[in-house]
Amino acid sequence: MTGNDAIAEAAIRAGCDAYYGYPIxxxxxxxxxxxxxxxxxxxxxxQAESELAAINMVFGTAVAGRRAMTSSSSxxxxxxxxxxxxxAGAELPAVIVNVQRGGPGLGNIAPSQSxxxxxxxxxxxxxxxxxxxxxxxxxxxxxxxxxAFDLADRYRNPVMVxxxxxxxQMMEPVTLHEVRxxxxxxxxxxxxARGRKPNLIRSLLLGEGELERHNLRLQRKYARxxxxxxxxxxxxxxxxxxxxxxxxxCARIAKGCAAAAADFGLKAGLFRPISLWPFxxxxxxxxxxxxxxxxxxxxxxxxxxxxxxxxxAGMAPVFFLGRMGGGVPEEGxxxxxxxxxxxxTRRRSHGAE
Amino acid sequence: xxxxxxxxxxxxxxxxxHYCPGCGHGIVHRLIAEVVDELGIRERTIGIAPVxxxxxxxxxxxxxxxxxxxxxxxxxxxxxxxxxxxxxxFSYQGDGDLAAIGLAETIHAANRGENITxxxxxxxxxxxxxxxxxxxxxxxxxxxxxxxxxxxPTMGPPLRxxxxxxxxxxxxxIERVALDGPAGVRKxxxxxxxxxxxxxxxxxxxxxxxLASCPTHQRLSPAQALKFVGGEMAAQFPVxxxxxxxxxxNA
Numbered sequence: 032m033t034g035n036d037a038i039a040e041a042a043i044r045a046g047c048d049a050y051y052g053y054p055i056x057x058x059x060x061x062x063x064x065x066x067x068x069x070x071x072x073x074x075x076x077x078q079a080e081s082e083l084a085a086i087n088m089v090f091g092t093a094v095a096g097r098r099a100m101t102s103s104s105s106x107x108x109x110x111x112x113x114x115x116x117x118x119a120g121a122e123l124p125a126v127i128v129n130v131q132r133g134g135p136g137l138g139n140i141a142p143s144q145s146x147x148x149x150x151x152x153x154x155x156x157x158x159x160x161x162x163x164x165x166x167x168x169x170x171x172x173x174x175x176x177x178x179a180f181d182l183a184d185r186y187r188n189p190v191m192v193x194x195x196x197x198x199x200q201m202m203e204p205v206t207l208h209e210v211r212x213x214x215x216x217x218x219x220x221x222x223x224a225r226g227r228k229p230n231l232i233r234s235l236l237l238g239e240g241e242l243e244r245h246n247l248r249l250q251r252k253y254a255r256x257x258x259x260x261x262x263x264x265x266x267x268x269x270x271x272x273x274x275x276x277x278x279x280x281c282a283r284i285a286k287g288c289a290a291a292a293a294d295f296g297l298k299a300g301l302f303r304p305i306s307l308w309p310f311x312x313x314x315x316x317x318x319x320x321x322x323x324x325x326x327x328x329x330x331x332x333x334x335x336x337x338x339x340x341x342x343x344a345g346m347a348p349v350f351f352l353g354r355m356g357g358g359v360p361e362e363g364x365x366x367x368x369x370x371x372x373x374x375x376t377r378r379r380s381h382g383a384e
Numbered sequence: 385x386x387x388x389x390x391x392x393x394x395x396x397x398x399x400x401x402h403y404c405p406g407c408g409h410g411i412v413h414r415l416i417a418e419v420v421d422e423l424g425i426r427e428r429t430i431g432i433a434p435v436x437x438x439x440x441x442x443x444x445x446x447x448x449x450x451x452x453x454x455x456x457x458x459x460x461x462x463x464x465x466x467x468x469x470x471x472x473x474f475s476y477q478g479d480g481d482l483a484a485i486g487l488a489e490t491i492h493a494a495n496r497g498e499n500i501t502x503x504x505x506x507x508x509x510x511x512x513x514x515x516x517x518x519x520x521x522x523x524x525x526x527x528x529x530x531x532x533x534x535x536x537p538t539m540g541p542p543l544r545x546x547x548x549x550x551x552x553x554x555x556x557x558i559e560r561v562a563l564d565g566p567a568g569v570r571k572x573x574x575x576x577x578x579x580x581x582x583x584x585x586x587x588x589x590x591x592x593x594x595l596a597s598c599p600t601h602q603r604l605s606p607a608q609a610l611k612f613v614g615g616e617m618a619a620q621f622p623v624x625x626x627x628x629x630x631x632x633x634n635a
Contacts, residue, residue: 048467049463049466049467051463075466075467077462077466077496079459079492080488080489080491080492081488083456083459083488083489084456084459084488084489084492085459087452087453087456087459087460087463087489088459088460088462088463088466089463090452090453090456090459090460090463091450091452091459091460091461091462091463091464091465092463092464092466092467093463094430094450094460094463094464095430095463095464095467095468095471097467097468099463099467113453114453114456117451117453121450121451221430221448221449221450221464222430222448222468222471223427223428223429223430223447223448223468223471223472224426224427224446224447224448225427225428226427229442229445229446229447229448229449230448231442231448231449231450232449232450232451233433233442233450233451234451235439235451
């Protein structure tokens with residue numbers, strides 16, 4: 032199945048009660064799939080009048096204590112930022128899918144990873160974080176979407192599945208694991224004040240010091256998430272000549288290149304962040320500490336690169352290969368870069384001797 | 385024996401409101417609370433408070449209430465009602481929220497015929513932010529952003545929401561009332577009763593526009609503001625039933 036279909040199927044199996052979306056390429060298959068399958072199961076599907084409306088419908092369903100998802104692509108996700116900030120402020124669980132395309136502006140419909148900053152560093156206003164999961168295969172589109180619903184409920188926090196147009200459109204075999212995910216009790220939800228005091232959901236806190244206390248509590252929650260929810264994959268990541276760091280589509284390309292590099296005698300490893308927030312800083316640093324150098328491959332001008340540099344903290348030189356505006360790094364250009372790095376690292380190690 | 389003729393509805397808390405003297409919001413809150421009590425739906429009612437003066441409505445209503453981002457009440461109401469169809473969901477919105485920034489959400493929720501109730505308090509100004517021009521500000525009316533009065537050729541004439549929504553086939557009940565005196569308050573109560581009852585009976589979308597005073601930003605005394613509501617405002621926004629039991633009502 033396609034990556035987009037896998038996301039939709041995972042949401043259905045994870046007990047998504049309502050899906051709200053607005054058409055935008057390259058993620059329309061998600062809404063199409065939901066339109067076919069949600070009403071048939073007695074669940075809610077609405078094609079909203081805008082991305083703003085869609086994210087606020089998600090807000091409403093989350094307020095009611097039910098599981099909700101919306102999906103879009105880059106320009107549409109920009110419109111959702113207001114709602115994501117409100118979800119974070121009001122501590123509401125929600126799943127947001129971004130099948131990224133080229134930007135800025137209307138850009139194009141080719142795959143991109145240029146929304147990393149928006150997804151990971153905030154996007155909307157205020158001091159908040161959303162959990163960001165980055166699949167690199169159709170199987171992971173399925174697995175991580177299911178996981179997103181659990182994490183959202185566990186932390187009462189929005190979770191973004193950050194994918195791209197290539198992963199959304201490509202077809203791969205998927206094992207549709209049974210999803211055991213069931214929502215926890217939500218005593219805070221608005222369901223009508225039957226036999227209890229009224230519940231209130233808000234993000235406006237006007238009392239003296241009230242908002243700062245709320246923010247401090249949010250930061251403690253984010254620290255808890257940072258400790259518990261870092262996810263990553265390593266392949267031959269110890270003692271390598273070049274440690275490639277890549278996520279999503281770029282990680283697939285990097286895997287092939289790392290294997291091919293052995294042919295010209297280069298030991299290339301891979302570090303693949305799966306959770307982009309929280310970013311696996313320490314594991315990344317550990318891996319980089321035994322590498323001669325690090326190469327970040329991204330479909331952006333160098334966004335995750337900043338987090339990699341923070342993680343590596345000067346322990347190894349960090350190089351970058353990026354494509355923008357819908358360009359996807361080809362295996363050939365990554366290998367050329369690896370060959371060049373191979374020469375430099377050899378020279379450097381000879382120099383050291 | 386003492387007979388109690390007038391007391392606080394169970395759906396209102398005993399918290400004093402923050403509203404200015406002569407403001408219409410307190411009356412509308414009380415009317416909604418009375419209707420919710422009378423229909424016996426307090427424990428299944430979910431309200432949506434807007435951005436604006438009425439954002440703190442949740443301190444005054446004694447049932448579940450959520451905030452919504454500016455203009456997004458109808459979308460939030462949709463998201464709640466669709467997954468909890470047996471609860472009574474209403475949004476409480478001002479003119480800037482409903483008719484400017486939230487116009488798309490307002491029209492599309494009405495057009496989908498969402499089984500929700502929208503209470504629209506029209507006082508012709510943005511109150512919370514200091515009396516700016518609203519989509520419903522009258523031509524010639526002075527506000528902080530139309531200091532020489534609203535100029536129709538450059539700022540457009542006021543939007544008439546009941547008339548606009550009445551062009552859609554889906555709504556079940558559309559009515560405009562004016563809080564210009566005791567008779568107007570009674571009519572407003574009846575309109576709200578019809579609107580909430582429509583939802584209770586799963587009839588579909590109901591919309592009540594309430595013309596209300598804002599002495600502070602209408603730049604009038606409370607008594608003059610009531611005259612403004614029943615006079616100039618009602619002249620621009622005719623007070624009547626537009627849609628009853630799903631059928632258009634002729635003027």
